[in-house]
Amino acid sequence: MRIVSLGCLALAAITLFDRSASAQSITYVVKQQIGQGSVIGQITTDGTAGTLAATNITAWNLALNGVGATFNITNANSSVVIQGGATSATAQNLSFNYAAAGENYLLFQQGLYSGTHYWCNDSSAGVCKQGASVVPNSAFDSAAQFEARTGSQVLGTASGATSPIFVTTTDALNQSLNNLAASQKAQLITANLFSQVLLGKNEQVSCGDCGGAGATFGSLSVSAHGRKAITNELTALFGIAVGRYEEKGAFITNSYTFAGGLRYDPSNMGSSRPYFELGGAVAPDQHATYQRPYMTGTGLATGIGQTKTTNMSVYARAGWVSRLTRRDELAGAISYGHSWQIQHSYAEATGPDNPFDAQYSRGINEVNMAGVSAQYSHLFGRRLELGVDGSVSRSFGSRNSIVTTIDGFGQNALPAHEITYFEPGGRLSYRVSRRLKIDTFINATMSNQSIGISEHGGFGVNLSF
Known part of the structure; x- marks a missing residue:
């Protein structure tokens, strides 16, 4: 019994170590041009590879730049929603598949579904327009920018786990x-x-x-x-x-x-x-x-x-x-x-x-x-x-x-x-x-x-x- 207990403890320790190692966070630098606007900043995940859920995104700091307007959203003043399986990550890139079937979107927004202050990536014109949207104020004013997109595209590139959150306007x-x-x-x-x-x-x-x-x-x-x-x-x-x-x-x-x-x-x-x-x-x-x-x-x-x-x-x-x-x-x-x-x-x-x-x-x-x-x-x-x-x-x-x-x-x-x-x-x-x-x-x-x-x-x- 003693030997079995020690073996179980050793196996548990190895399992915990592996989980700890796989949970290394990754910070992705975002520099997305959308029409005449842009989204610039960083997104941090828990290090999960493959299809992401909203719980895998742990922090963000993003400048939403439109025509004549800028708005900054962070994990302290906004929310993230992921629908479907179009959002994925590797150790190098954070990506979104604009050609994915069904309803798929990645949405960062202050005041969910309010039509204001958001960055949205959508494959099917569901919760927002198909493609990429940057809305520093309202979706109905001239500052908002929209761009149709196809295929799988990189949204952010990994910059290292200890990188500070860079954002500009x-x-x-x-x-x-x-x-x-x-x-x-x-x-x-x-x-x-x-x-x-x-x-x-x-x-x-x-x-x-x-x-x-x-x-x-x-x-x-x-x-x-x-x-x-x-x-x-x-x-x-x-x-x-x-x-x-x-x-x-x-x-x-x-x-x-x-x-x-x-x-x-x-x-x-x-x-x-x-x-x-x-x-x-x-x-x-x-x-x-x-x-x-x-x-x-x-x-x-x-x-x-x-x-x-x-x-x-x-x-x-x-x-x-x-x-x-x-x-x-x-x-x-x-x-x-x-x-x-x-x-x-x-x-x-x-x-x-x-x-x-x-x-x-x-x-x-x-x-x-x-x-x-x-x-x-x-x-x-x-x-x-x-x-x-x-x-x-x-x-x-x-x-x-x-x-x-x-x-x-x-x-x-x-x-x-x-x-x-x-x-x-x-x-x-x-x-x-x-x-x-x-x-x-x-x-x-x-x-x-x-x-x-x-x-x-x-x-x-x-x-x-």
């Missing part, structure tokens, strides 16, 4: 894409600023043959630029810079900028005269790291991805320059420019810090800019020269062909918002000799819109030939 993802588009526009504007510095921003319109080198802080770069008179009226402008910079979540390295232009300045017309300028710049194959923060139910998540970008720009400027005295120069201009930002395709790294990762197509971000600028410089004594300048620009006709794809959110083009921004600048020069100057300068871009404020300063030397 359409609004949060939309805002993250708006922020990413703003950081890329800030990158484009900063690239234009750098090219204008290489072509004489902060310097007098009339300087003859001259050249120099410098370094910047706020953005780390070294540069060289110059002017060479081709005729008495026509001057070639040129410059090159190499460096790195960061703008509103865009971190750019391996940046080589090449700029060039022509300035027509008919000095034979006197000390007050018009001038005209054409030019452009290119910064090819820069290494770019982009960050896309967004909110989830567990806090802030961030999508991070790396790619290559190329910035190109052209501009035309018409202005008037006046040598007020031998010590003072005043100039003003109007300008038009067009810029292209070419981005290679890339995918964000995924994981617990980025549960709703995005993939981006190759595309072009284009923008037109119209601006008005003015500058003034004055020589104090024989050595010290101060120059101030500023411009206001407005974008128009912007286009963005970069498309992002997020599971459960679908494909969306990055937005192309229009902005107005200011570019104040200044330069302080010390004349070591009649030909040699040491400069310090600062430039900024400012907007009360998405790109915010950034500053870039530096120092350099200039030599007149």
Whole structure:
């Protein structure tokens, strides 16, 4: 009897161990796009494989995203009902068979059968429409989205038993894409600023043959630029810079900028005269790291991805320059420019810090800019020269062909918002000799819109030939 009792105890212990091992819970990540809406979040089961009943689903946290509306349901504020055998699970996937015979549905709803606040999967147009339904408010308003479906389809993918419940909303993802588009526009504007510095921003319109080198802080770069008179009226402008910079979540390295232009300045017309300028710049194959923060139910998540970008720009400027005295120069201009930002395709790294990762197509971000600028410089004594300048620009006709794809959110083009921004600048020069100057300068871009404020300063030397 003793031996039999011990054997029964051992068998019972093994049976309990096996049941415990088979009861390992599974959490499935849900990223379902339904029409123009989505269901995003997680569902946890008790680990049962095969056909599921409602008692096998132990927890859920789901954002019901419709057109212009979002509603969050959890196991604390809603119920789950499973009818029939169409809902099944494996260690990898949670699935629903939309072609199953008879009445089959999987329903998550706050207020059962009320027609509001639900996600339903139905094979036969029984308790809800055949296919998938997401209803953040009422089944009878425009926010509700419905999609007919066939066959067996995966609703969620296993993410591990200890994964936190991730949930987000359409609004949060939309805002993250708006922020990413703003950081890329800030990158484009900063690239234009750098090219204008290489072509004489902060310097007098009339300087003859001259050249120099410098370094910047706020953005780390070294540069060289110059002017060479081709005729008495026509001057070639040129410059090159190499460096790195960061703008509103865009971190750019391996940046080589090449700029060039022509300035027509008919000095034979006197000390007050018009001038005209054409030019452009290119910064090819820069290494770019982009960050896309967004909110989830567990806090802030961030999508991070790396790619290559190329910035190109052209501009035309018409202005008037006046040598007020031998010590003072005043100039003003109007300008038009067009810029292209070419981005290679890339995918964000995924994981617990980025549960709703995005993939981006190759595309072009284009923008037109119209601006008005003015500058003034004055020589104090024989050595010290101060120059101030500023411009206001407005974008128009912007286009963005970069498309992002997020599971459960679908494909969306990055937005192309229009902005107005200011570019104040200044330069302080010390004349070591009649030909040699040491400069310090600062430039900024400012907007009360998405790109915010950034500053870039530096120092350099200039030599007149």
